[in-house]
Amino acid sequence: MKVELLEEKTETKLLLNGCSVAMANAIRRAIINGVYTLAIDDVTIYKNTSSMFDEVLAARLGLIPIKTPIEVKGKGKFLLKLKEMGPKAVHASDLVSSDKDVVPAIPEMLIINLKDGESLELEAETTWGNGAIHTKFTPAHVYYHFYPKITIPNSSVKGAAKIASLCPVDILDGQKDSLSVKSGKLSECILCKACEDYAGSDVISISSEKDKIVFGIESWGQLSVKDIFNEAISTLEEEVKEISEKI
Ligand code: SF4
Secondary structure: OEEEEEEEOOOEEEEEEOOOHHHHHHHHHHHHHHOOEEEEEEEEEEEEOOOOOHHHHHHHHHOOOEOOOHHHOOOOOOEEEEEEEOOEEEEHHHOEEOOOOOOEOOOOOEEEEEOOOOEEEEEEEEEEEOOOOOHHHOOEEEEEEEEEEEEOOOOOOOOHHHHHHOOOOOOEEEEOOEEEEOOOOHHHOOOOOHHHHHHOOOOOEEEEEEEEEEEEEEEOOOOOHHHHHHHHHHHHHHHHHHHHHHO
16 A cells, blocks of 8 residues: 655645545544543542533543653653632643643633532543543544546536536636636545536546545644554554454
8 A cells, every 4th residue: 555645734634546445434533542642531620610511621631632752651640730710711721730742632622601609629630541541532534435537538628617517515617618627636525426416427527546546634733644544554564463363
């Protein structure tokens, strides 16, 4: 399998050449269920005079993605403390961590709006886990689809601008009687076929290349995309090794 980097923005898009759907799905599942990260799992609330119940507050804290640098792998638990008095909008960045590298990945995430006179004091302990245990440990949103193939057989296309305007991801260029795919945008086609349904397959035909897969990973912030991918592959290798040892 050959891997190419297609895009590195909010999400990272890879092109997996010579990859089967089964393999792409195995990697997706390994990322979602097999990669270990840190998340808040145990909360001791010393004081809470806000209108939010302790249980809701604890559940909310558990869903804050916590940076899990690869260097802390294997280390024990970490403590995050919070002591605030209203009026104040309390954000994830207000949690004071016992380790400067194990901190909330999205500092601006709102935890609670404390009104005048309301106060909060708590300690939150992290634990290790993966998505198979709880979705809060899942490090990323992952998806894949076949690499698109767009064929425009005729050099002159009537109503090109109208056809291009129907594309929900704006990858078609339609000017006068000329229809084409914008440069470097082919991989963004979501294979919806809105263009083909309108104009007919003799004007624009949408299909896909079966051995090429576009693989998208959007990290929630616990780990970098590279670390997520590497950890998922290690998980898969361990599982395959375990199977081979049992055969
Ligand atoms: S199939 Fe959908 S996304 Fe792809 S070019 Fe046509 S309209 Fe755009």
